[in-house]
Amino acid sequence: MGGVLRVEPLWVETFTGLRMRQFEGLVRVVRERGGNGPGGGLPWCLPLAYGVLLVAVYYRTNLTMRQLAPLFGVSPATVCRVIQRLRGLLALQPASPPVDAADRLWIVDGTLIPVRDRAVGASSRNYRFSANVQVIIDADTKLVMATARPAPGNRADARVWRNSGLARHCEGVTVLGDGAYINTGAIVPHRKRPDRPLLPGEEEDNAEHRRVRARVEHAFARMKNYKILRDCRQRGDGLHHAVQAVAHMHNLTLAA
Known part of the structure; x- marks a missing residue:
């Protein structure tokens, strides 16, 4: 060598x-x-x-x-x-619903990853050509449970989630999401409407929701230490393979 x-x-x-x-x-x-x-x-x-x-x-x-x-x-x-x-x-092997699914809490969120392949990404809210990647983590272990194939970055998280097929990995598990996942089966924050302020206790619920959901943002930050997820030059399935591999290596660092 x-x-x-x-x-x-x-x-x-x-x-x-x-x-x-x-x-x-x-x-x-x-x-x-x-x-x-x-x-x-x-x-x-x-x-x-x-x-x-x-x-x-x-x-x-x-x-x-x-x-x-x-x-x-x-x-x-x-x-x-x-x-x-x-x-x-x-690649990471997606996790199956655990035996104690009813006692587990998973968190879902999407992140935008800049890509060069115009067949994979789209102009998105970060003002770059990006892809939307959905990721599920375990709230307790912080391990990545599954990731979805990239979708164009201009699509809403709820739409990408419904089309991703990730829901089958979450059968029986409580899933936490942000306000973008309304009507998807995930637990989302209480919404404040012009004609109905938050009820007593709902603001505290939202604060706890934000505290727990922040763990998926921390996972994204650690995964993006792998710079391929900051500017992916790979074409075709290259980004999908990169996300899967990075999730696997992320889990190895946490499981040790």
């Missing part, structure tokens, strides 16, 4: 945000999903651990293929091939 980066604790922790034990767990998952290939043929120019490191570094730093190539001692074309082959294998 003629590159700079090595699969060593210093480099892994610095460039991916994962501890070595967490990174080894990620490599194990990718291997179990067939990351080494079906067998036969020419061997990969990068060992699996280096390939996983490459994809994780790409998502963490959002460096270009030309910038990543000398770090791993390969060509930009090889960097592209490794990312294309492995990105789907880093």
Whole structure:
């Protein structure tokens, strides 16, 4: 290997945000999903651990293929091939409704991610070409339970939620959402109308609702430490794979 980066604790922790034990767990998952290939043929120019490191570094730093190539001692074309082959294998597996679903509280919210692919995003309220990504987290553990495929950023959260298919992962679980999720089955804040002020106790309910729902905003902030979610240059399913992989790595950092 003629590159700079090595699969060593210093480099892994610095460039991916994962501890070595967490990174080894990620490599194990990718291997179990067939990351080494079906067998036969020419061997990969990068060992699996280096390939996983490459994809994780790409998502963490959002460096270009030309910038990543000398770090791993390969060509930009090889960097592209490794990312294309492995990105789907880093994906988070959506959680099924837990056994104690009635006692659990999940939080849903959408975040806007700037994208370059005009077939994925749309001009949105952040004045950029963005995609709307719906994410569910567990209120207690802060773990990401599931994410939806990106939708154009000019669509309302409630519409994206209804079309996302995420509701099937929430059967029996209480789901908390902000005011944009009215009439979706999620618990939303009390609304103040011109002809009806908030009743006694409703303002306190709203304050508690905001306090708990803030946890999903904190999750978004941690996930966006992976700079691919601040300006995604990938096309097609690239953003979807990036969100899934980042959610998986986010969960690894919390579960340790």
